Amino acid sequence: MPTTTENTLIIAKFGGTSVADFDAMNRSADIVLTDPNVRIVVLSASAGVTNLLVALAEGLAPAERTANLDKIRQIQYAIVNRLTHPDVIREEIDRMLDNVARLSEATALATSNALTDELVSHGELMSTLLFVEILRERNVPSEWFDVRKIMRTNDRFGRAEPDCDALGELTQSQLQPRLAQGNLIITQGFIGSEAKGRTTTLGRGGSDYTAALLGEALRVNRIDIWTDVPGIYTTDPRVVPAAKRIDLITFEEAAEMATFGAKVLHPATLLPAVRSDIPVFVGSSKDPAAGGTLVCNQTENPPLFRALALRRKQTLLTLHSLNMLHARGFLAEVFSILARHNISVDLITTSEVNVALTLDTTGSTSTGDSLLSSALLTELSSLCRVEVEENLSLVALIGNQLSQACGVGKEVFGVLEPFNIRLICYGASTHNLCFLVPSSDAEQVVQTLHRNLFEE
Numbered sequence: 001m002p003t004t005t006e007n008t009l010i011i012a013k014f015g016g017t018s019v020a021d022f023d024a025m026n027r028s029a030d031i032v033l034t035d036p037n038v039r040i041v042v043l044s045a046s047a048g049v050t051n052l053l054v055a056l057a058e059g060l061a062p063a064e065r066t067a068n069l070d071k072i073r074q075i076q077y078a079i080v081n082r083l084t085h086p087d088v089i090r091e092e093i094d095r096m097l098d099n100v101a102r103l104s105e106a107t108a109l110a111t112s113n114a115l116t117d118e119l120v121s122h123g124e125l126m127s128t129l130l131f132v133e134i135l136r137e138r139n140v141p142s143e144w145f146d147v148r149k150i151m152r153t154n155d156r157f158g159r160a161e162p163d164c165d166a167l168g169e170l171t172q173s174q175l176q177p178r179l180a181q182g183n184l185i186i187t188q189g190f191i192g193s194e195a196k197g198r199t200t201t202l203g204r205g206g207s208d209y210t211a212a213l214l215g216e217a218l219r220v221n222r223i224d225i226w227t228d229v230p231g232i233y234t235t236d237p238r239v240v241p242a243a244k245r246i247d248l249i250t251f252e253e254a255a256e257m258a259t260f261g262a263k264v265l266h267p268a269t270l271l272p273a274v275r276s277d278i279p280v281f282v283g284s285s286k287d288p289a290a291g292g293t294l295v296c297n298q299t300e301n302p303p304l305f306r307a308l309a310l311r312r313k314q315t316l317l318t319l320h321s322l323n324m325l326h327a328r329g330f331l332a333e334v335f336s337i338l339a340r341h342n343i344s345v346d347l348i349t350t351s352e353v354n355v356a357l358t359l360d361t362t363g364s365t366s367t368g369d370s371l372l373s374s375a376l377l378t379e380l381s382s383l384c385r386v387e388v389e390e391n392l393s394l395v396a397l398i399g400n401q402l403s404q405a406c407g408v409g410k411e412v413f414g415v416l417e418p419f420n421i422r423l424i425c426y427g428a429s430t431h432n433l434c435f436l437v438p439s440s441d442a443e444q445v446v447q448t449l450h451r452n453l454f455e456e
């Protein structure tokens with residue numbers, strides 16, 4: 001972990017695996033206590049809990065519902081029971097679990113996104129309560145802070161967007177005074193509240209984003225993201241064991257990686273960090289001594305090729321216009337239909353009479369195909385012939401000055417001769433070159449490219 005001097009303020013975020021159980025929570029507490037500049041801590045729900053809550057919110061048969069509730073209870077009780085004085089906190093956790101049970105029975109749940117968010121928020125509420133208790137038993141005074149007091153969002157439940165002005169003001173009035181008193185603050189990632197006070201969530205994996213938003217509002221000097229991998233790698237080490245850790249990377253490069261599927265950071269995390277030029281450190285709470293990656297606004301000698309990202313489950317839409325030849329406004333119409341259905345386009349290529357595009361699923365809970373409602377397809381079909389293909393994966397090569405370099409095409413595609421490559425996007429961004437491959441080939445494509453571009 002990078003060293004800091006006095007008068008620095010650090011916000012540290014711990015992901016689900018870092019607060020999964022009693023031992024993980026204690027390791028995370030150790031990290032917090034190693035650096036007195038860490039004064040505010042953002043937590044995810046204990047690993048697995050959010051998935052169980054989401055399943056409850058989606059509606060389960062009674063037996064499954066009971067089984068899910070039991071699993072959540074087990075995860076949280078396993079922590080409670082290791083405390084020296086479990087009684088007080090057990091009562092609070094029981095109250096939370098009762099809420100969860102009650103909400104999961106509510107008949108309105110299936111149709112109410114607001115109730116869903118209310119239900120799902122309990123994961124972070126419980127993990128933070130337990131963490132405060134662990135600190136208390138270690139004689140570290142800390143304060144549980146309900147982030148919903150300051151994390152004002154719009155009411156797009158399930159994927160709410162923060163109101164940064166309101167967040168800034170509320171942080172100054174509600175949180176800053178608590179910090180000024182010297183308290184160590186423990187708060188929730190992922191959750192917020194809209195103007196009427198109803199609970200919202202920022203989208204799956206949103207705790208990173210919370211940490212960055214709070215970091216910006218508090219003008220911290222660094223945002224530390226503790227997860228289960230010691231930093232950002234040239235590609236996913238589970239796909240390519242020879243992947244190397246990147247010690248220093250720029251915001252742009254890391255943002256591209258997050259957007260294109262590198263799971264280390266939530267794609268929106270870097271927005272506030274870039275805006276306010278706050279370095280972000282990524283490390284593993286299981287092995288803090290292993291170091292990590294520092295994301296900041298500049299690195300020395302940025303390499304042409306930096307990393308490879310892989311995003312699975314892509315949906316490709318190909319639209320054939322019957323009268324696109326010399327027509328005007330076809331693309332505009334396509335985009336306005338997609339916009340009306342709240343769909344953001346990801347990659348796109350066009351020819352005179354065809355448009356091929358992939359749907360952006362970042363941050364959403366759905367896969368591409370479930371974004372494709374029949375209403376949307378009907379509307380598009382009235383305009384053109386629509387073809388939908390699934391089982392594709394997106395490979396993104398991230399780098400610097402890619403569109404200005406010579407020979408990139410040969411170097412990349414030369415070794416990919418055995419594979420069917422679709423929808424190549426190259427040139428619009430200096431930071432990436434993207435294409436689709438059949439999902440069954442995706443890992444092999446990444447392995448081949450990595451060997452050629454990063455291992456020799």
Ligand code: ASP
Pocket residue numbers: 015016044045050051123189190203204205206207208
């Ligand atoms: N607990 C939430 C999720 O699993 C948020 C997070 O972990 O960042 O999506």
Ligand code: MG
Pocket residue numbers: 015016044205
């Ligand atoms: Mg998580």
